[in-house]
Amino acid sequence: MPNSRAVPTLRRRRLGEALRKYRREAGMSMAVAGEAMGWDESKMSRIENAKARMPPQYVAKLLKLYGVTEPGVVSALIDLARDAGKQGWWRAYGDVVPVAYKDYLTLESDAESAHIYAPGLIPGLLQTGAYAREIIAATAMTHTTEEVMALAEVRKTRQAILTRLDRPIKLWAVIHEAALHQRFAAHPSLMREQLRHLLDMIELPNITIQVMPLTATPHPGMLGLFHVVRFPEPWPTVAYLENIRGGEFVEGTEDVKLFETAFERIVAAALSVDDSGETIRDLLERNTP
Template structure:
């Protein structure tokens, strides 16, 4: 059977980045590390560049070479190597899911928590099916009606991560109050259902929802939507930014820290959790259609 070239998936890139960090911390070159492992001269470069597969059984010897023996770190990198080429459930939808979205779904499935500021809409993990279809139809401008339906199904399926047994994703969402006043002419009761769903989701212990009031003081979130996605150690935090063409990632340590600080300031400018719940309840009571 011919060799199949490794596809640089987001998991493989994260593994390569981690191995590069440990190697440089140990003061070793790619050539010297590769020779010590008995590999050809280009293999280390290809592994760190996410262009070659890393066998899980090679993780512990390589990390030992770098002076890393923490069993938790070894186990996590072994697991990542094992799953590096694994395809998620969303691959069944083919090209409907763009490359950047596939990368984000992979990150989300591995994440420990995500912090989201949403200035203009309800975050995808908190949307009802009807709301998702309406929003996707309005914003996914290059997709067919069939693709809109598929993307709405994907968005709803994603939400299972919030109730996953054992380790549900921790979600902290700050939603601008303006998003709660949205109306849908073709579905008058849609927003009422969505508001009720927000209250139900806020009851889950792993979900925190705050509302940014219309009269809020200025804050960094005024510049747009962002997600701060956090992982168990040793994986670094990643930021996802979205626009009308899709999403892209911010991964540099200093840049990520800037967004983490921005989220803290967004939280400080928003209503408290209790006041946010009351705001949603009041809007639900006033929304009688």
């Protein structure tokens, strides 16, 4: 298949952005870089703009041209070039999964850690199937019943990153206490199952859960839900914001740093890990008939 037909996946975009960054740091034009590689300028442009495939076997040569020889960086970019065209498991769900959500799932699957503040609901990675269906049905207002079921399946399937054998993601979630008091009239046992699930998740070594108490002092999380997603070097940290229309990414270094600082302040305002566990256990006991 010709390079011109390459799909600009998120991984391919990140690879192109990284190669552009290193080329510019080397003070080299696309024309000069392309000539050194035996390519024309248009091919360099297509690679950097994610419109052409970057053959993995040429990554190290191009980086050497830019003066980038750190083994970790070279290895990371070669791996990204190799995986750039891969479609995730969520492809099977077609257009039910929005583009921004597909991009987030790609980031999440490549991530080293995720820090999440959730003011009004349990984070998706910690939801039971029943809870996910109820929440999606209430918030995805334009979706059919079949689409809601499909999105709930997606949400449950993505949780495999918490228990995968190869680099399970490190999750740190701060959940507002108000979300733990949610009730579902048609499913009185649903929240008990969800609270019990949170207690099970706390036992995993890669998961940290804190509760933001109702009596907490003001903090940056009062402005809404957000994720801070970190990756192995050399990839930069990304923030992701969720709202009723979907999600959006924040990628500028200074902007992302603002969210990292916000999360630190949120953690400081929340209950300790031990007290958070006790709060969840107390709520579970009160919800048990």
